[in-house]
Amino acid sequence: MKFTLRSTFYLLILLFFCSAKPVSPTKSKVYIYNYENVLGTSYELKVASTSEDYAAKAESLAMDEIDRLNKILSGYDKSSEFSRWMNGDKKETKISSELFEVLSLFDQWRQKTNGALDASAELIGKVWKNAAKNGKEPSNEEIATAIAKVKQQHWVLNPANQSATRLDDVPLMLNSFAKSYIINKAVDKVMACQGINGVVMNIGGDMVIRGNHEELVAVSNPKADAENDAPLTELNIKNKAVATSGNYRRGEFINGKWHSHIVDPRTGIPADNIMSATVISDNATEAGALATAFNVLNPNESKALAASYTDIAYMIITNGGEIIKSNNWAAYEIAEIKKPISARISDKTWDPTYELTINLELNQIEGMRVHRPYVAIWVVDKNKKPIRNITLWYNKTKYLDDMPAWYEAYYAEFNNNSNNISSTTSATRPAGKYAIKWDGKNDKGELVKNGIYTIMIEVAREHGTHQLMQQEFDFTKKVQPVNLPGNTEVASINLTYAKKIDGQ
Numbered sequence: 001m002k003f004t005l006r007s008t009f010y011l012l013i014l015l016f017f018c019s020a021k022p023v024s025p026t027k028s029k030v031y032i033y034n035y036e037n038v039l040g041t042s043y044e045l046k047v048a049s050t051s052e053d054y055a056a057k058a059e060s061l062a063m064d065e066i067d068r069l070n071k072i073l074s075g076y077d078k079s080s081e082f083s084r085w086m087n088g089d090k091k092e093t094k095i096s097s098e099l100f101e102v103l104s105l106f107d108q109w110r111q112k113t114n115g116a117l118d119a120s121a122e123l124i125g126k127v128w129k130n131a132a133k134n135g136k137e138p139s140n141e142e143i144a145t146a147i148a149k150v151k152q153q154h155w156v157l158n159p160a161n162q163s164a165t166r167l168d169d170v171p172l173m174l175n176s177f178a179k180s181y182i183i184n185k186a187v188d189k190v191m192a193c194q195g196i197n198g199v200v201m202n203i204g205g206d207m208v209i210r211g212n213h214e215e216l217v218a219v220s221n222p223k224a225d226a227e228n229d230a231p232l233t234e235l236n237i238k239n240k241a242v243a244t245s246g247n248y249r250r251g252e253f254i255n256g257k258w259h260s261h262i263v264d265p266r267t268g269i270p271a272d273n274i275m276s277a278t279v280i281s282d283n284a285t286e287a288g289a290l291a292t293a294f295n296v297l298n299p300n301e302s303k304a305l306a307a308s309y310t311d312i313a314y315m316i317i318t319n320g321g322e323i324i325k326s327n328n329w330a331a332y333e334i335a336e337i338k339k340p341i342s343a344r345i346s347d348k349t350w351d352p353t354y355e356l357t358i359n360l361e362l363n364q365i366e367g368m369r370v371h372r373p374y375v376a377i378w379v380v381d382k383n384k385k386p387i388r389n390i391t392l393w394y395n396k397t398k399y400l401d402d403m404p405a406w407y408e409a410y411y412a413e414f415n416n417n418s419n420n421i422s423s424t425t426s427a428t429r430p431a432g433k434y435a436i437k438w439d440g441k442n443d444k445g446e447l448v449k450n451g452i453y454t455i456m457i458e459v460a461r462e463h464g465t466h467q468l469m470q471q472e473f474d475f476t477k478k479v480q481p482v483n484l485p486g487n488t489e490v491a492s493i494n495l496t497y498a499k500k501i502d503g504q
């Protein structure tokens with residue numbers, strides 16, 4: 001064969017491309033977005049995407065879908081479709097496909113749980129809330145009257161024309177699993193976006209993980225559920241939904257006794273025997289419904305109900321502290337969290353049986369969606385030397401210098417990979433309310449010496465407001481609780497030094 005200069009050139013080009021390593025596709029990066037007061041609680045979205053623009057578009061679509069569904073299903077918004085139907089005339093009414101589906105699901109779950117899940121449980125909840133206001137438990141007659149009303153049929157659905165007929169005036173609420181239903185629909189929107197490879201959507205402790213992404217999920221300890229408390233256990237989750245329901249964050253005190261906000265519609269009594277239930281499922285609505293039902297049912301009833309499903313795993317914690325796990329729970333569990341080795345103690349060190357709790361409430365901005373502000377909490381000694389970096393919340397690392405005090409103290413040691421690496425499943429928290437603890441240890445895990453320390457709290461928005469608060473404590477003396485004044489970003493801060501609660 002005769003080679004020309006041109007053919008030799010083409011041959012060299014061909015050999016170059018054949019021998020060259022294939023070009024790697026653009027790698028995904030996880031983008032994180034945090035909000036407050038989404039469906040009445042905290043919201044975190046993690047998007048694995050090939051570009052920040054794609055992630056931002058997905059974030060916007062997710063929020064639009066959540067708001068759209070909330071305008072259909074909310075029982076708190078008087079203008080929602082559900083509220084208008086519930087308070088409207090008792091006549092056959094054509095409703096949206098989403099409201100029809102959720103009402104149908106409530107019919108199914110009411111039957112599956114023998115009445116443990118019921119949209120009309122709202123009536124019993126109101127009985128106990130009124131009792132708390134009056135300072136005494138409701139009478140047997142009040143409870144019996146409420147149960148009788150709850151046991152009635154409250155609506156009739158007509159699949160032929162997608163209509164619903166309201167039959168009575170018993171108050172209804174779609175809380176048991178509507179949140180998980182909305183999360184699942186919003187995740188569908190995100191995954192349909194261009195350039196999105198995976199998503200984690202966590203609203204108030206219930207979440208869906210989807211796509212090419214594996215998430216480390218911490219299960220909150222119901223006896224020690226501050227933001228930085230050690231979790232009860234950790235899970236590896238991919239393409240699943242996780243939901244937790246529990247009585248440890250919301251409820252009523254009546255005559256000094258705590259009663260769960262979750263009530264048993266069958267008995268009219270608060271469901272106080274179960275502290276927490278976590279469910280893993282392929283189906284988000286299923287996870288949310290079962291987690292709530294497991295708080296109402298007794299463990300044997302829960303086990304019998306769970307046996308009818310092949311795709312769920314669960315962990316139930318009774319009020320007495322017993323932990324009940326399904327046989328397949330271990331397939332997701334990394335390892336139970338072990339308590340840290342006790343630090344060296346002396347008369348001159350911090351008392352390890354005590355801790356400082358910082359109760360932080362962020363202001364809610366009504367009428368618009370804004371990211372949660374950046375928050376940093378750390379400790380300095382009497383010489384203003386940083387001792388412990390307790391908490392750091394942020395959306396984008398490039399704006400961390402909007403918190404200049406924290407930035408100067410800790411940015412040099414900041415490791416992006418050590419922050420926001422996991423999600424937490426827990427009972428639903430009130431929007432904007434957080435508890436953070438300092439256990440008296442420094443950044444090396446050693447107990448500090450007794451002495452004077454200052455708690456630094458910095459809150460900022462991207463190119464927006466900036467707040468720096470600080471409170472000095474002398475831990476060699478009796479430490480009284482302190483309330484710091486609110487400001488543009490913070491509604492209130494309470495700092496309390498007290499003995500650790502059980503479970504820690």
